[in-house]
Amino acid sequence: METQTCVSEQADAKAARAAIARAWRGEPLGSADAVALISCPEQELSRLLKAASRLRDRGKGRLLTYSPKVFLPVTNLCRDRCTYCTFRKEPDDPEAWTMTREEIADWSRRGRELGCREALVCLGDKPERAYPRYRQTLAELGVASTIAYVREACAIALEAGLLPHTNAGLMSRAELELLRPVNASMGLMLENISPRLRGRGQPHQWAPDKTPALRVQTIEWAGQLSVPFTTGILVGIGETLAERAESLLAIRDLHARHGHIQEVIIQNFRAKSEIAMAQALEPQPLEMARAIATARLLLGPAMNIQAPPNLSPDHLELFLAAGVNDWGGISPLTSDFVNPEAPWPHLAELRARCARAGFELRPRLPVYPEYIDPAWIDPGLTDRVRRAAAELRS
């Protein structure tokens, strides 16, 4: 038995070494390579991290970015019930809310005063399909749909000097078209490509909007409409290593078709007492490092790869070694509404830690510099985005 284990470990190590070498030479990687990388055995881990780190340096240099943002959780009602979620509330929960126009304007103004550039407009998926009481709220607000209200929220944030980035869950092509003129970029986490996670007892059993094919469709439409787009995977929700690898390949393929994926987030599941998955194991730091490094090798030196620093505050240096080049949105005003227990890092401390690891930390806009181009930004926003980019550089 021991001999068999040893033979299989040697085979895994050999497969990982071959995949790393292929990635380094810029050769296309397939499913078997992706699985070999993400399940890289301990003995080859430093080789994997070194390759990913060097590839990041080749494309991004020693620069780490973050987006100073204000969170605008327009509504925390959602028709889905993901078993790891703390964001969604039932309509009769005292913490359920839908932001008023005044709150949106006030939070936006305060965020801008504190130096924010991004308005992260974030909400539950299709609440009007589930809750008559929320349909009444929309009627009182004088709007026909949540997306129509989100468009107004974006316009209010723009008025306050922010650049919106909307993540409203699944959207139709028409909805994406409606929001494009008021968004610098948009996003939707793929989370995972496996339909198995929608099955009985799985985290997405009660989440129709987490059907992978539908999420791929939304991301595809965003590409067809030239929307700079953020997506990513959620690590540790019960997926296998192969499913994790296939999810990264699906993102790579979407980007190959449309060139619109500006950023890929590798986000770790966090267990919390109030969720159905309270007892589930969180992914280990080295598991995250393998996922980050695999993303870097599959997606190449030019891709922006992000891991949220507030979800792994003790492992930032490891993630740097695995090839990240961005820390995502960090807010001086609002908490992380999706992970409220995880405070944002202090910028000065984050800057010092990056510097100790040999990196410079710099703010960025919600749209990455390579997408600040009329081909990607609505004509009504182009000047505004260019001005903001120039201010950030000065």
Ligand code: SF4
């Ligand atoms: S994770 Fe998103 S889609 Fe799932 S229940 Fe929470 S808010 Fe809804």
